[in-house]
Amino acid sequence: MYNQASAYPIKPVFKSNDPWKNLLDNTDFVKTFLLEVLEAYIVKQRWYAGKASKLKYIELAEYFRIQHHGEVYFGLILEVNFEEAFFQHYFLPIAFITDKKEAPQDKILPISIENKEGYIIDAIHLESFRKLVFERIATATPKDTTKVQYHKNPVFKNIVYESSRCMALEQSNTSLIYNEKYVLKFFRRIYGDKNPDYEMSRFLSEKKEFKNTPSYVGSINLVDSDAINITIGLMQLMIENEGDAWEYMLKELHKVFSNLEYKKINIETLPNTDLYQRLTIPDIPAQIIDWVGLNLFLKIQTLAKRTAEMHIVLGSEFEETAFTPAHYNGDYTVWLKNKMLHQFQNRLNIVENNIHKLDGLALQLAHEFLDNKNTIRKHFIAFDWTKLKGERIRIHGDYHLGQILIKNNDFFILDFEGEPESTIRDRKVKQPPLKDVAGLFRSFHYAIYATIFNNGEPHYKASQEALFQAGEVLYRYITGLFLGHYVTETQNANLNLGYNQERVFILKYCLLEKAVYELGYELNSRPQWAVIPLKGISNIINH
Numbered sequence: 001m002y003n004q005a006s007a008y009p010i011k012p013v014f015k016s017n018d019p020w021k022n023l024l025d026n027t028d029f030v031k032t033f034l035l036e037v038l039e040a041y042i043v044k045q046r047w048y049a050g051k052a053s054k055l056k057y058i059e060l061a062e063y064f065r066i067q068h069h070g071e072v073y074f075g076l077i078l079e080v081n082f083e084e085a086f087f088q089h090y091f092l093p094i095a096f097i098t099d100k101k102e103a104p105q106d107k108i109l110p111i112s113i114e115n116k117e118g119y120i121i122d123a124i125h126l127e128s129f130r131k132l133v134f135e136r137i138a139t140a141t142p143k144d145t146t147k148v149q150y151h152k153n154p155v156f157k158n159i160v161y162e163s164s165r166c167m168a169l170e171q172s173n174t175s176l177i178y179n180e181k182y183v184l185k186f187f188r189r190i191y192g193d194k195n196p197d198y199e200m201s202r203f204l205s206e207k208k209e210f211k212n213t214p215s216y217v218g219s220i221n222l223v224d225s226d227a228i229n230i231t232i233g234l235m236q237l238m239i240e241n242e243g244d245a246w247e248y249m250l251k252e253l254h255k256v257f258s259n260l261e262y263k264k265i266n267i268e269t270l271p272n273t274d275l276y277q278r279l280t281i282p283d284i285p286a287q288i289i290d291w292v293g294l295n296l297f298l299k300i301q302t303l304a305k306r307t308a309e310m311h312i313v314l315g316s317e318f319e320e321t322a323f324t325p326a327h328y329n330g331d332y333t334v335w336l337k338n339k340m341l342h343q344f345q346n347r348l349n350i351v352e353n354n355i356h357k358l359d360g361l362a363l364q365l366a367h368e369f370l371d372n373k374n375t376i377r378k379h380f381i382a383f384d385w386t387k388l389k390g391e392r393i394r395i396h397g398d399y400h401l402g403q404i405l406i407k408n409n410d411f412f413i414l415d416f417e418g419e420p421e422s423t424i425r426d427r428k429v430k431q432p433p434l435k436d437v438a439g440l441f442r443s444f445h446y447a448i449y450a451t452i453f454n455n456g457e458p459h460y461k462a463s464q465e466a467l468f469q470a471g472e473v474l475y476r477y478i479t480g481l482f483l484g485h486y487v488t489e490t491q492n493a494n495l496n497l498g499y500n501q502e503r504v505f506i507l508k509y510c511l512l513e514k515a516v517y518e519l520g521y522e523l524n525s526r527p528q529w530a531v532i533p534l535k536g537i538s539n540i541i542n543h
């Protein structure tokens with residue numbers, strides 16, 4: 001039998017006399033495959049989101065065939081059950097190959113089928129599978145009523161397969177590039193509903209023709225045994241880009257912090273401004289422009305404009321109820337407070353369980369976080385909808401600099417899947433658009449502190465305290481300028497964000513929420529980064 005601890009054996013671990021196309025009807029095979037192979041395989045995958053929990057067992061929830069003449073692939077929907085009494089679903093397409101050169105990586109299981117020795121592999125590594133999927137989307141008919149439904153935007157006619165490759169990026173799903181022109185994202189973790197990325201992509205690009213997101217090309221949805229529509233794949237036009245806004249920001253900020261010494265700037269005498277004041281470029285003192293450079297401020301202005309345009313489009317629907325704007329009410333408030341308190345309790349627990357991983361400033365700030373738990377809890381409870389007059393709309397939900405591509409000095413917004421930890425229903429709840437703005441502001445804060453922590457002393461001569469001080473001044477001007485443009489744009493388009501005090505209240509509420517969310521994300525996936533949200537939380541509760 002297969003030993004999970006060892007490397008894959010050379011000899012097939014399973015022999016089947018059934019043909020490949022019937023293999024999943026063989027209950028012995030399914031049992032061995034799930035129990036003895038997939039458990040070991042899945043936990044090593046980049047897209048597996050259950051790493052912080054203890055896997056109990058895997059079940060095959062559903063499977064379907066993707067086939068053409070003699071070519072057969074299986075799409076597996078795996079239900080991963082955890083010791084902590086919850087489950088997650090994953091999509092894994094599989095293929096059988098007899099020539100291992102066909103897929104040098106990611107062999108799941110050596111197997112002998114009808115005396116032919118070979119491997120079961122993740123089908124995305126096989127060109128013939130990628131080609132078949134592409135052709136299915138390219139030739140999709142407007143009304144597909146089969147179990148696996150392929151859809152395409154009618155604008156895309158006569159697309160012929162030329163090439164395909166895996167994107168090979170650090171990402172939570174798996175994206176393929178076709179003809180160097182299209183990106184097909186296979187969702188790995190899947191939910192019993194249409195994926196918000198699919199819904200938002202169709203709404204923004206197909207229905208509203210919003211230009212600053214990749215155009216929707218097509219999709220694959222599975223209609224499961226309960227007639228629920230599950231999104232498996234989303235195809236969009238590829239945006240040839242110069243990198244993402246996170247990389248751009250880190251590069252720019254390194255220059256900005258280097259300028260402190262290069263331009264002999266006295267951090268103590270830098271002019272300052274109030275937090276979350278609406279600014280325009282003429283409001284920014286010459287000394288600050290000289291230090292930071294006008295270019296970065298102009299970029300922030302463009303990003304504010306694109307963000308506002310996205311929200312204006314998302315707030316412009318009057319028919320499709322999934323997108324029509326809503327007002328604050330009691331139900332929303334109960335939902336929000338429950339969610340916040342649950343998330344906060346979970347974060348307290350994560351911090352307590354991981355405090356041994358922290359030292360120095362991070363440890364000090366973690367103690368401050370725990371000591372302030374009542375203050376933070378009160379902040380989350382202090383949400384009084386009767387005082388709020390603005391609108392709630394569908395939002396991006398996980399808006400940060402890593403979700404934005406840069407091309408020709410412009411920004412393109414991607415990945416509308418929503419916050420990874422939220423349930424699929426929660427991700428579709430209409431939220432204040434300022435929640436996205438808060439996501440981005442946290443990202444500016446992250447970029448500033450990542451620059452200080454990553455480059456630190458060897459590069460910058462100033463003390464860490466002085467760098468924090470300069471970083472906070474910079475944060476105030478960047479966010480103020482962003483707000484100035486964002487609020488003006490949305491007001492001109494009659495998107496109601498509420499009155500000034502309301503806007504600042506929502507922004508601060510969402511900033512703390514996001515920083516608390518991030519603390520859990522970092523402690524679970526990269527504890528050395530936890531200092532960044534901890535510093536963010538400290539700044540928010542102390543100002």
Ligand SMILES: Nc1ncnc2c1ncn2[C@@H]1O[C@H](COP(=O)(O)OP(=O)(O)O)[C@@H](O)[C@H]1O
Nearest residue numbers: 171172173174183214236237238239402414415
């Ligand atoms: N349409 C596109 N054009 C160009 N690059 C893209 C496109 N879609 C995704 N990418 C690249 O792939 C990365 C991951 O995409 P994303 O949708 O965020 O996937 P995930 O949900 O797996 O995080 C993006 O950060 C971007 O670099």
Ligand SMILES: O=P(O)(O)O[C@H]1O[C@H](CO)[C@@H](O[C@H]2O[C@H](CO)[C@@H](O)[C@H](O)[C@H]2O)[C@H](O)[C@H]1O
Nearest residue numbers: 172246398400401402420439442443446518521
């Ligand atoms: O995988 P996703 O992109 O959906 O988002 C998760 O991972 C993000 C990190 O890649 C994480 O973002 C946090 O770190 C970013 C820098 O790496 C920073 O720009 C973001 O502001 C910060 O939230 C995100 O929170 C998490 O959901």
